[in-house]
Amino acid sequence: MPQLSLNWNNEAYVSLHLVQTMLQIAGLPAQSNYSHWIPEFKIKVPKYKNGLLIEIDKEVDFLIEDYSRYINFLVEVKPANNRINDAARFQLEHYLRYSHTRLGVLIDPFLMEIHEYKKGYLSLKCKYHIENPHDVRPVANFFREFLESVRMRTIAIHTSKGGVGKTTLVINIAYELAKQGYKVLVIDLDDQANASLSLGVNNADDLDNASSPEEFEQILNEFEYRKEVSEFMRDYVRDDFDYTSYIQPSPLNHLLNMDVCNGRIDVLPSSYKTTDYALAGAIGNRVKRLNNAIQKSKMANTYDYVIIDTPPSATDITINGLYAAQYIIIPSQMEYLSTYGIRAIIKRLKEVYEEMDGKRGIILGVVPMMTEKTKLNTTIKKLLETTIKNIPPLLTEIKRATSVGQASHERLPVSVFAENSGNSAAGSIAKQFSKLTQELIARMNQIEFTTGK
Amino acid sequence: MFKSHKGIESKPSLADLSQLKVPDVHSGTSEITLKKISKELNEWGLNFALPIVCLTDEEDKYQLLTGLPIYEAAVAAKIDRIWVFLIVAKQTEAESVIEQTILQSKLNQRVIVIGAKDFEDFLKLIDTGKKTDLTSIPGVKDKYAKLIIDQRPYKCQEDLKKLGSKRPLNWLKAYTQTKTYK
Numbered sequence: 001m002p003q004l005s006l007n008w009n010n011e012a013y014v015s016l017h018l019v020q021t022m023l024q025i026a027g028l029p030a031q032s033n034y035s036h037w038i039p040e041f042k043i044k045v046p047k048y049k050n051g052l053l054i055e056i057d058k059e060v061d062f063l064i065e066d067y068s069r070y071i072n073f074l075v076e077v078k079p080a081n082n083r084i085n086d087a088a089r090f091q092l093e094h095y096l097r098y099s100h101t102r103l104g105v106l107i108d109p110f111l112m113e114i115h116e117y118k119k120g121y122l123s124l125k126c127k128y129h130i131e132n133p134h135d136v137r138p139v140a141n142f143f144r145e146f147l148e149s150v151r152m153r154t155i156a157i158h159t160s161k162g163g164v165g166k167t168t169l170v171i172n173i174a175y176e177l178a179k180q181g182y183k184v185l186v187i188d189l190d191d192q193a194n195a196s197l198s199l200g201v202n203n204a205d206d207l208d209n210a211s212s213p214e215e216f217e218q219i220l221n222e223f224e225y226r227k228e229v230s231e232f233m234r235d236y237v238r239d240d241f242d243y244t245s246y247i248q249p250s251p252l253n254h255l256l257n258m259d260v261c262n263g264r265i266d267v268l269p270s271s272y273k274t275t276d277y278a279l280a281g282a283i284g285n286r287v288k289r290l291n292n293a294i295q296k297s298k299m300a301n302t303y304d305y306v307i308i309d310t311p312p313s314a315t316d317i318t319i320n321g322l323y324a325a326q327y328i329i330i331p332s333q334m335e336y337l338s339t340y341g342i343r344a345i346i347k348r349l350k351e352v353y354e355e356m357d358g359k360r361g362i363i364l365g366v367v368p369m370m371t372e373k374t375k376l377n378t379t380i381k382k383l384l385e386t387t388i389k390n391i392p393p394l395l396t397e398i399k400r401a402t403s404v405g406q407a408s409h410e411r412l413p414v415s416v417f418a419e420n421s422g423n424s425a426a427g428s429i430a431k432q433f434s435k436l437t438q439e440l441i442a443r444m445n446q447i448e449f450t451t452g453k
Numbered sequence: 454m455f456k457s458h459k460g461i462e463s464k465p466s467l468a469d470l471s472q473l474k475v476p477d478v479h480s481g482t483s484e485i486t487l488k489k490i491s492k493e494l495n496e497w498g499l500n501f502a503l504p505i506v507c508l509t510d511e512e513d514k515y516q517l518l519t520g521l522p523i524y525e526a527a528v529a530a531k532i533d534r535i536w537v538f539l540i541v542a543k544q545t546e547a548e549s550v551i552e553q554t555i556l557q558s559k560l561n562q563r564v565i566v567i568g569a570k571d572f573e574d575f576l577k578l579i580d581t582g583k584k585t586d587l588t589s590i591p592g593v594k595d596k597y598a599k600l601i602i603d604q605r606p607y608k609c610q611e612d613l614k615k616l617g618s619k620r621p622l623n624w625l626k627a628y629t630q631t632k633t634y635k
Contacts, residue, residue, distance in 0.1 A: 234469075235469075237469045237471060237472045237513050238469055238471045238533075239471045281465070281466055281467040281536075282466065282467050283466035283467060283468040283472065283506075283515065283537065283539055284461055284466070284512075284513055284539075285459065285460040285461050286460070287460065288460070292512070292513060
């Protein structure tokens with residue numbers, strides 16, 4: 001360990017020369033319209049005194065609010081002669097729990113630890129050994145990268161049964177998010193490429209206008225050398241890997257830009273090539289390639305949401321989608337056979353959830369699709385509740401309507417179709433998608449900030 | 454022993470060249486040989502002998518333990534990926550398997566069937582062939598050719614023992630091989 005001057009034994013010195021400088025270099029000034037430091041932030045911590053539960057005020061060195069990334073975190077500074085130890089970690093856990101904060105930073109002149117408090121547990125997200133506390137830039141860079149890495153949310157739409165409206169859900173949730181100003185990447189893992197087509201990137205126009213089966217075939221053959229999701233999962237290990245060359249903007253962005261919003265939808269497309277054969281033989285873990293590729297790509301610097309459309313099967317490609325997704329949405333029709341599929345999915349996801357220490361495979365809920373006002377729907381909901389233990393919450397339902405099919409035919413999100421056509425049935429479906437999206441965001445916020453009670 | 458770990462299995466695998474950690478040395482293999490292998494790699498798009506690799510501290514990076522020339526030829530051929538045999542262990546543990554893999558590759562030789570006619574031809578060559586005929590047998594150099602001529606005649610299998618117990622058998626194999634695959 002390098003010899004440091006005695007100044008570093010002074011907590012205020014560490015705070016000023018290391019921590020505050022780091023925050024500034026990392027792009028989080030003390031006062032700006034997108035960041036905010038609150039020094040000596042007070043947290044009410046419950047404590048038993050004379051048999052009574054009272055609240056006492058504790059102080060943490062900083063609460064930092066990062067609006068641009070929607071992240072809040074606590075910072076606790078330690079001097080060189082009283083370094084980070086288990087007592088400090090225990091104290092941070094307390095602070096995070098009672099301030100309802102997700103992230104906490106412990107820092108001394110030699111080490112920075114970033115902890116996450118989730119569902120009642122503190123876990124170490126990452127740590128950084130500080131070589132020289134006078135040289136703050138590397139620490140700041142590391143910290144900035146960390147912030148970028150936590151801001152993006154990944155959501156997989158997964159079902160065991162085809163034809164339940166999975167792609168419709170992907171397109172419409174993506175569009176609703178983009179409308180709110182979020183940057184969304186849709187990753188299509190389905191070799192039928194329905195999401196890619198619907199978002200207008202797979203030569204959709206040409207395919208629509210093909211005059212013969214031969215011409216159709218010829219257009220499909222053009223995908224052979226195109227860089228798409230299977231190549232993305234293959235090439236990420238390369239030193240010169242640049243994910244943007246695999247991604248295509250959706251023509252829907254023109255509609256979004258008219259609304260003067262910052263949101264956009266890009267697509268990492270699939271095609272007939274997107275099968276397990278594309279992964280065959282590849283060295284290393286077969287089912288975490290998408291997860292690793294997303295991390296390596298650093299696309300979190302660009303996107304707020306990644307929506308993954310998985311095929312309705314249990315292939316390696318599908319499992320890759322599940323290992324890459326923090327959250328899972330299960331669309332299901334409220335009919336007898338679909339409920340059986342849900343059981344299998346929940347079991348599969350439990351394995352992912354456990355293996356990834358709860359960082360992947362969190363089920364946001366089941367979206368009842370194409371529901372009708374029949375008694376059967378209600379009966380099935382009851383069946384679900386009695387047959388599945390810990391049934392995921394049933395989210396906003398999407399009712400059956402011909403306008404959904406019409407919108408799909410025009411390759412438009414339902415809300416755009418409703419606006420263009422003035423169709424009132426489409427309008428009410430659009431509202432359901434909008435409500436569902438709000439509900440999903442609220443659930444994710446709740447899960448991320450939950451205190452585990 | 455090291456069959457699998459964290460969803461990774463010991464088995465033949467396709468590795469991107471950039472995933473392979475290679476010591477900063479040259480194998481010393483001649484340019485001509487490397488060029489020859491490169492050409493074949495380009496033509497086939499795959500390698501037939503598998504370098505052994507093992508795990509490193511970095512995820513998605515693997516240490517090359519054998520077959521440096523194959524790697525060099527692949528780099529020269531500008532191909533992206535080669536087949537390797539992954540041993541799911543760190544280098545120190547993997548080294549214990551290396552000896553076995555090298556032994557196995559030594560034994561991974563062409564299957565040769567020696568027929569009665571091959572033996573007759575060989576015996577005749579040894580018995581009556583000129584010095585230049587003898588040295589055309591792989592493994593027979595001038596000294597051995599002289600020894601063969603000095604010890605003549607050879608009329609039966611028993612006579613070949615004058616040349617040693619194993620040596621004539623190796624020559625017979627080498628002779629049959631060159632004859633068969635000329």
